[in-house]
Amino acid sequence: MNVLQVRGLAKRHGQKQSLVRAVDGVDLDVPAGQTLAVMGPSGCGKSTLLHLLGGLERPSDGEVWLAGERIDTASERALARLRRRSVGFVFQAFHLVEELSAAENVELPVLLAGSSPRQARRRARLLLEQVGLADRARHLPWKLSGGERQRVAVARALANEPLVVLADEPTGNLDTAATNEVLRLFAHLRAEGQTLVMVTHDGRVAATADRLISMRDGMFVEDTWLAS
Template identity: 80%
Template sequence: MNVLQTRRLTKEHGAGASRVRAVDEVDLDVPEGQTLAVMGPSGCGKSTLLHLLGGLERPTAGEVWIGQRRTDSLSERALARLRRRSIGFVFQAFHLVDELSTAENVELPALLAGRSLREARRRADFLLDQVGLADRARHLPSELSGGQRQRAAIARALANEPQVVLADEPTGNLDTAATTDVLRIFAELRAAGQTLVIVTHDERVAATADRLISMRDGMFVDDTRLLDGTGRLAGLIGLEG
């Protein structure tokens, strides 16, 4: 079953002669449990694509589906509910709430989705243990290293057991050691069957995926299946240009 689908997905910026297509009639199918990496040069549209998939931006044209539900035509309220329940976001800049402890940041999505404080706290404790931050649960984000903050952000993204996790340059602000920690967590999520879509410039991140899509000028230029998350070519799905 496909967790994510798009049909002729298009996003334009500007008007008239200055109009630019950041995403240009993209068709995408992401099966349940797949880890997909999207790579391409800066400005190619990959982050815009991720924002469209997650409902953070509205498309100019085309369709977005999460599970069996079309999302591009939802009201803002319905879309917000869907994001809380079905999508986990991991951003390059972490976006943790500075005034909340690590545990409270991880609890927050569950509370917003209507879970009890006890349920949210139990889930946060479990996730922080999984990402190696149990001993940092009561620390503020300012007291964490960059790698620890990103691990906390990953735990937060998993708080509501989302259908899909969308990660935008998750290692972009991290050093080598912290990147290694994040790669380990993504590998564990992949092994557990979590659906992941990761936008990245980092070939080490892309090599852990089941599938790699390359973008240029808002379009997919190739779509490659990888073997065992090792970066070895398993078979070319499609190639344009």
């Protein structure tokens, strides 16, 4: 079963001479449990594709289906509900809420989904233990290293057991040691059967995926299966 299904997806910015085709008519099927890496040079439309898949941007053309539900025509409210339950995001810049502790950052999506504070705390504790940050739960983001912040972001993305995790350059701001920490985490997710779509410049990250799509000028130019 496909968790994500995309048909003729396009995103254009500007008009006439200034027209930019960020994503230019791509088709994509992502089955449940697959780890997909999208690679390409800067500005080729990788991040835009990820935003379109997660309903953070509206496409100019085409369809996006998430778990059998069409999301490109859904209302903002419906999209918000979908993101709560079905999508987890990991960003290159972490995007943690600066005034909340690591644990509270992980609790936030659980609370937004309607769980009780007690359930949210329990879930956050469990996830922070899984990413090896149980002892840093009460720290504010700025007191954490880059790798730790990204691990909190991963924990937050997993908070509501999403159908798919969308990761945008998850190691782009990290040094080698921190990258290795995150890669180990992603390998664990893959082993657990978590559907994961990540865009990256980093060949080491891409090498951990089941499938690699190369992207150029908004289009897919190569689709390779890596895993046996």
